[in-house]
Amino acid sequence: MAGSEQVNPPQHQDHQPGRETQMHPKPDFEPKFPGNGRLQDKVAIITGGDSGIGRACAVLFAREGAQVALVYLEETEDAKITAEAVKAEGKEAYLIRGDIGEKAFCDNVVGKVIEEFGKIDVLVNNAAEQHPQDDLTEISQEQLEKTFRTNLFGYFYMTQAALPHLSKGASIVNTTSITAYRGSPSLLDYSSTKGAIVAFTRSLSENLAESGIRVNAVAPGPIWTPLIPATFPAEKVAEFGASQPMKRPGQPNEVATCHLFLACDESSYMTGQVLHPNGGEVVGG
Known part of the structure; x- marks a missing residue:
């Protein structure tokens, strides 16, 4: 992951999954282009x-006409800022706080969204956590279970809850990772969950194809998000993304366009596929 040059100021946060309000510079999240109604009158859940x-994704989807329900763990200040950005696009963000690793919570999320909006058209499974550990034998049972519960079980639980409310034309977009394809020596459990998400995406896409529900994924490379300073020591954060061919980390608004494409009808002949916004690294053949 690390390169040889500084691309961001050294910084570290002691709490996962991290706070965007504490990052410097702030990640670029605002859409780059005017909306074109790609998700007009759609309802999206984004974990x-x-x-x-x-x-x-939330701000871009709102610009494209969607109502958005934002599921988050505990970062209320960040969530409120996101909600204000969604409001600036002419939509109201519906905030739901809780742990997607708990099935009952996921069921509750879907129930609330149906009560609020009456339908679900798009599910973006995106929430994740990661905990570096160079030695496999040092990964505790607690860490292993927690990582899988958030990164994989949460995707299953949210999809299971939403599926009865999805109909023909609906879309599920899962966030996996470049680490699913090339691995990561210090993110063994995280990479394993991301590989499982690729298999989940491909399998579910075949399972739901006849129902007209598409399932695809996005595999970002090094992206400048709160998870980075909350994961790595300051010196690694300073070099984050420098080893990519483009010599920098990507920004969230350079990834969300992939989620939008897979969520809307522009990708109507795509299911079981993965897009790779990763700064130029060729993975997966």
């Missing part, structure tokens, strides 16, 4: 929607 890629 991890308070900051990072989730925030960028």
Whole structure:
């Protein structure tokens, strides 16, 4: 991951999944182009929607005409900022706080969204956590279970809850990672969950194809989000993204466009596929 040059100021946060309000410079989340009604009158649920890629998706989806429900763990200040950005696009963000690793919570999220909006058209499974550990034997049972519960079980639970309310034309977009394709020596459990998400995406896409529900994924490379300073020591954060061919980390608004494409009808002949906004690294053949 680390390169040889500084691309961001050294910084570290002691609490996962991190706070966007504490980052410098702030990630770029605002859409770059005018909306074109790609998600007009659609309803989208976005997990991890308070900051990072989730925030960028929320604002972009709102610009394209969607109502958005933002699911977040505990970062209320970040979530409120995202909600204000959504409001600036002419939409109201519906904020729901809780842990997607708990099935009952996911069921509750879907129930609230149906009560509020009456339908679900798009589900973006995006929330994640990661905990570096160089030695496999040092990964505790608690860490292993927690990472899988958030990164993988949460995707299953949210999808199980939403599925009865999805109909033909609906879209599920999962956030996986470049680490699913090239691995990561210090993110063994995280990479494993991301690989599982690729398999989940491909399998579910075949399972739902006849129902007219598309399932795709996005595999970001190094993206400047709160998870980065909350994961790595300051010196690694300073070099984050420098080893990519483009010599920098990506910004959330450079990833959210992939989620939008897969969520809307422009990708109507795509299911079971993965897009790779990663700064030029060729992965997966």
